[in-house]
Amino acid sequence: MEYRRLGRSGLLVPELSFGAGTFGGRGELFGAWGSTDVTEAREIIDVAIESGMTMFDTANVYSDGASEEVLGEALRGRRDRVLISTKAGLPTGDGPWSAGSGRSHLISAVESALRRLQTDHIDIFQLHAYDAGTPAEEVLSTLDGLVTAGKIRYVGVSNFAGWELMKSLSTADRHGWQRYIVHQVYYSLIGRDYERELMPLGASEGVGAMVWSPLGWGRLTGRIRRGQPLPAGSRLHRTAEMGPPVDDERVYDIVDVLSGVADESGHTVPQVALNWLLRRPTVSSVIVGARNLDRLRQNLGAVGWKLTDDQVARLDKVSATEAPYPHFPYRRQEGFAQLNPPLAG
Template sequence: MEYKLLGNTGVKVSNLTFGTMNFGKDADKNTSFKLFERCRDAGINMFDCANVYSKGEAEKILGECIKNCRDELIITTKVHFTAGDNINDRGSSRKHIFNQIDKSLKRLNTDYIDIYFLHGYDENTDLEETLRTMDDLVKNGKILYNGISNFSAWQIEKAIAVAQINNLNKIKCIQPMYNLVKRQAEVEILPMAKHENLAVFSYNPLGAGLLTGKYFTEKEKSNPDIRINRDKKYTERYGDEWMREVALRFFNFARENKYDPAALAIAWVMHNPAVTAPILGARNLEQLNSCLTSLDIKMTDDLYDKITSLSIKPPSPTDRSEKS
């Protein structure tokens, strides 16, 4: 395992992060403990969570996992999406964040969160109010750093500017979606992150499973238990015909060249110099072990270019595609 700097914080993070979205859902408690231990054995020191994963259950399970090694780890969680039945149990208002932080700390059984992510952009809350709230959380020791997820590049730049003008705690990292079929981040977000020295923890490295190629096999293509078939959000996100075509090209390429498709898809994300660490998702040890073999792949520039060319390059931000 390699370790990289979390922006300019001096903190070192493993170049793979493990995501706990499956904890308490596709992975029961016992399996979650095993997944956590396997990640630790592999050298992973960062675990991503959110207040809404399995309605808080993921934070509780992660809290149990970390009880004997808390200080060795970088623990994240998030706030923003609907977390309860009350009209104000959502968004990035001061009220919602203040209510949620203590619930997350309690469930995680910890005094502080390393990175607290805003899980999305809130059109209804003044960004200064949100960032001032995050700044207060840093000042009172409940969080170490704030990060943002699912913001567009202009929203991230706006947040950076609002924090700077108001002398608030700086944003240290972002969490965008990024994989071989979802390459929008290459257009604005990843170059911006490099320019601003933001750490990037990208999610969905396997396109929620699409890039493993299992949807093209007789056994799995109509399996109602796997995410893309079961969860409408993901069926829609990865439902375009061209995405399936890219995934099939990639799957065939991986097989012809004797790579595990899951490992190769993750290694491709890791090779992007703007990415600090992809966030892995697995529901069992078999999947996790396959994902971890990405660490053994020697990703040359040539292999990287070949894989990239199987996909579709998003248009340039200025629409000037000519080279000169």
């Protein structure tokens, strides 16, 4: 397992991280993801740690906090061997103080997460969404205080727009507060919007990407194929339509190329899709989930090898989309391209 810097920080993280959204199993959405209990989680974590996958990502909204509870209990006795990443900010109830990034809510969210996770600190604490109603100064000063108090080590965000992230970074720089070092983003072969604004911003400002849903909400598992029905009993019947809409033909075209590359390389379709992501600029870690040990071991097969340049080029081509203004067509013209060369992987 390769370890990488998380953005422009001193923190080293594994290239694959484990997403604990399958832990707990409460509610319609997370119940469809998985319902791993503490005993099963311990077995999965054993294999993950042994392989070098030593970062575990969760959130307070995953299974109404049960994901954090299961993760904390399963990590008992080996907390010092792992990194814990969690998130807060999305609604956890119906009350007026159940969501957002205000000072009171953030402090309460961190205290609750520490209790559920059975730990005295959170390695990476991320805002799950931008809160337009709370001043950036209040958010960042609160996070800075939590770092000073030793309750969190590093701060980041998830699902921010480019201007929202840049405004936050500028505010932190102006006051000398803790800077966001990570952006947890949706990115995959069928969802490459991250590359337009957020990737160049991350490269410029030292914000690393932790990628969620790298298989496009299950569309790139290899089980969705042109002219074939979904397998009976597959959870894709419930989850494949939850993510951003994608044209069926586009999915089929990408999976066709993935399948060809998989056959050439001796790997599976998901392993190829994950390996492609691991070579993309600014990507520090790709978050993968697993409901059982077999699936975890399959995901671990995405590391330790590299796609050829030709294979990468074919995947790039089939998954490319036309970018909106101001990115296209002007950035492809000679003068614009000279001033804005593509980012290196």
